[in-house]
Amino acid sequence: MPVSTSNQVTLEKSPFYISDPEALYRIRAMNSSIMVMVIVREPITRLLSAYSHYLSVSRVFGKDVDSFEKHYIPGGKISEHNVLKWGNYADRMEYVYSVFSNNNHAFSFLSVVIRKQVLLLDGDKFVSDPLSQLRRVERFLGIRQYFSEEDVYFDKRKGFYCYKLRDNSDTKCMDGSKGRHHVEVDPDVKEKLLNFLKPYTNRFLELTGEKFDWDV
Numbered sequence: 411m412p413v414s415t416s417n418q419v420t421l422e423k424s425p426f427y428i429s430d431p432e433a434l435y436r437i438r439a440m441n442s443s444i445m446v447m448v449i450v451r452e453p454i455t456r457l458l459s460a461y462s463h464y465l466s467v468s469r470v471f472g473k474d475v476d477s478f479e480k481h482y483i484p485g486g487k488i489s490e491h492n493v494l495k496w497g498n499y500a501d502r503m504e505y506v507y508s509v510f511s512n513n514n515h516a517f518s519f520l521s522v523v524i525r526k527q528v529l530l531l532d533g534d535k536f537v538s539d540p541l542s543q544l545r546r547v548e549r550f551l552g553i554r555q556y557f558s559e560e561d562v563y564f565d566k567r568k569g570f571y572c573y574k575l576r577d578n579s580d581t582k583c584m585d586g587s588k589g590r591h592h593v594e595v596d597p598d599v600k601e602k603l604l605n606f607l608k609p610y611t612n613r614f615l616e617l618t619g620e621k622f623d624w625d626v
């Protein structure tokens with residue numbers, strides 16, 4: 411974690427914090443006022459993202475790769491392990507809320523916990539309208555509004571928004587491991603996965619009280 415002074419806010423990120431309950435308890439023990447931001451994506455997009463990661467890692471190690479369908483639905487039967495590992499946020503949010511509410515009745519205190527210490531960001535909006543989510547981050551952290559239309563532009567080559575540096579005319583996009591190509595998914599396969607995930611997705615929406623522009 412970078413060193414910071416008392417008038418600075420330190421940010422630290424890892425995709426593993428919310429999936430590892432032990433890490434969450436250790437974070438809370440270190441500083442119980444820590445604020446947690448979780449970026450969430452539409453369930454199929456999340457599975458596609460995890461699949462793109464699996465493809466690139468497998469290629470580095472020269473391993474054979476399964477198709478998207480075979481990876482998540484081997485032999486026509488959904489791989490609960492693979493799908494739930496990458497597509498189920500309900501369990502993870504339950505950990506986050508229970509650790510940060512510091513009591514055995516996490517859910518009666520949920521609204522307070524969400525408002526004060528846990529922010530859910532919409533990862534799909536982060537792609538289409540990054541400023542909307544950056545504003546939410548600024549408000550949540552209680553820092554002055556910094557980002558504006560001047561700071562971002564849509565980079566046609568990257569296919570994503572990129573950043574304009576303020577101190578010179580340079581630009582910065584996220585590196586090649588961010589915004590990887592997503593394979594096309596057969597609509598029937600998509601429907602099968604969404605149906606399987608439906609109870610988990612509904613539980614997640616109920617748990618968080620958030621609204622997303624997804625098909626559930």
Ligand SMILES: Nc1ncnc2c1ncn2[C@@H]1O[C@H](COP(=O)(O)OS(=O)(=O)O)[C@@H](OP(=O)(O)O)[C@H]1O
Pocket residue numbers: 424425458459460462533536537570571572583584587588589590591
């Ligand atoms: N501006 C911009 N440029 C590139 N990528 C963008 C951008 N905004 C959001 N995204 C989405 O961020 C996804 C990668 O996020 P993370 O780095 O948090 O994921 S992880 O830490 O690697 O798990 C990445 O997911 P994948 O497309 O699956 O790679 C992107 O969809």
